[in-house]
Amino acid sequence: MRAYIIRRLLLIIPTFIGISVLTFALIQLAPGSPVAYKLRGMEGAMKDDAATQEIIEQTKALYGLDKPIPVQYALWLSRLVRLDFGNSMKDQRPVMDKIAEALPITIQLNVISLLLVYLISIPIGVYSATHPGTRRDSAITLLLFMVYSMPSFWVAMLLILFLGGGEYLNWFPIHGLQSSDAENFSLGMRLLDRLWHIALPLFCLTYGSLAFLSRYMRAGMMDVMRQDYIRTARAYGFSERTVVWKYAMRNSLIAIITLLGGLLPGLIGGSIIIESIFSIPGMGRLAFEAVLSRDYPLIMGNITMVSLLTLAGLLLSDILYVLVDPRIKLG
Template sequence: MKDYILKRLLLMIPTLFGITLITFLVIQLAPGSPVESRMSIDQGIKSDQVTKEIVEQTKKLYGLDKPVHQRYFIWLRQIVTLDFGNSYKDHRPVIDKIAERLPITLILNALSILLVYLIAIPIGAWSAVRQWSFLERATTFVLFLLYSIPSFWMAVVLIYFFGGGGALDIFPIYGVHSRGYEYLPFFERTLDFLWHLVLPVFCLTYASLASLSRYQKGSLLEVLREDYIRTARAKGLAPNRVLFKHALRNSLIPIVTIIASILPAMIGGSVIIETIFSIPGIGRLGFESVLSRDYPVIMAVATISAFLTLIGILISDLTYAVVDPRIGFERKS
């Protein structure tokens, strides 16, 4: 097992290298310049009023006067020591900004993935057992209807109906803390934090329910057709024992690997959701850095997001081997 994990971790290095190289080149080719953005913030100067001398001085200050390939290798050498440089926007160390916002995004996505699996797997299993019934078809219709709704539109609707914009005022609609949060006891602080995440977590969760429940349904139906299930039934085992002990566990094997595709989608979706709900997470940080052409922050967010995705894929493979006893780490490696 250790050899397999070590091999996978080593394979992440060239993958991360390729992702960071492409990201670095793309942001260099994007329209706009951090120099013009910085001048506008510092001095209120419009881009057409920035003199050539000011541009050259600012480029030299940020190291933008060097060739692209040289800047990339300088950045690559720095991140070996987790030095992502300083932000062009406020000159703070990028690693400090990431450390402040990353935990919030991780909690937001972890809660969303947990809820997706806790809700979708029972729905999928129930749909397989009650296949073609009216209630099963109605449930499938509702799930796919939710799947077709964009998350930003759903967020606006939830804010209007449940966030004080219209009929009800139940959930907070911005931030992750209430006023006076620091004076509350630990238990109340935790409840306050989770209460602020209700609407954002729902927006990240509902769209994945349809696909994951359908995967679970199809996987369970396939397992129920296997010969060993027929044998278990022929021996007189109770239907629930056949379903939960023999069929359900084996049907979870392909479902476990889907986490590798859900995680990147949720990290990408958190950019929109964090912006709408004003959540100080890494997704919103990345969005703001793109608008301000803050290259060091963009690279840091892209690198960490890619690393988290690769870790999610590794966890998916390890869990696959745990769920399916036929899979061994030695044979996989």
């Protein structure tokens, strides 16, 4: 297992470099100029075209934008080794400081969302697989397909309208992570206050993956229930509960554990929309604002962290796959 993990970690290096090269090239090819955006607020201070051009050249030199693109990428990669993403073009703050503030919030939301998705989808999938063709199974299938088809931004707007004090009920806050006086609360009250604030964003991040994953669990469970060893277990007189939860479910988990690596980028991508709508200061909102302002250092810093999280998720899913299925041998 140790040798396998080391090989996978080494494989992450060229994969990450490939992602960063492609992303860097796409950013350079995008229309617009970050220098023009940065100088937009200085128009009144520019007396003539010569002064304007001088300031543009100075700004390019400051951020290394006057160098060839391969040189820019090499310089960025050399700083990355030291975890130095440079300073944000928008407010001159170190990019690493801004990421350090936003990343724990996004990780918190996504970890809770993943736990909820798996804890809810597994029982739903098991129940549907053990009661195929029943009215309840059909109702669950219909409901999940309806939920899966609803865009998260639309659901977020509906939740704000109906539950966030928009036009009807004012049950949940629609922005931020805590109340203004949360520092005066006890630890338990602060925890409840945080859960109250993230309830609506969590629902928006969870429901789509829940519908998707429960269908995978149902399909995997139904396939396992048709295997010979399940019939053998029943022939030996084991109870249906033991057959389903001890023998069938473990092998059914293989089908959804391998999806963990694919769920992470989807959740983080969804965080961009949800965090922007609910004014949550996480990585999603930070990335959205960076793209709008063409903040190159901040964009590359965000992409770096998201790429590393995604690659870590893929590695974790492979390790869990081996732990769940003892038939897998590591060479």
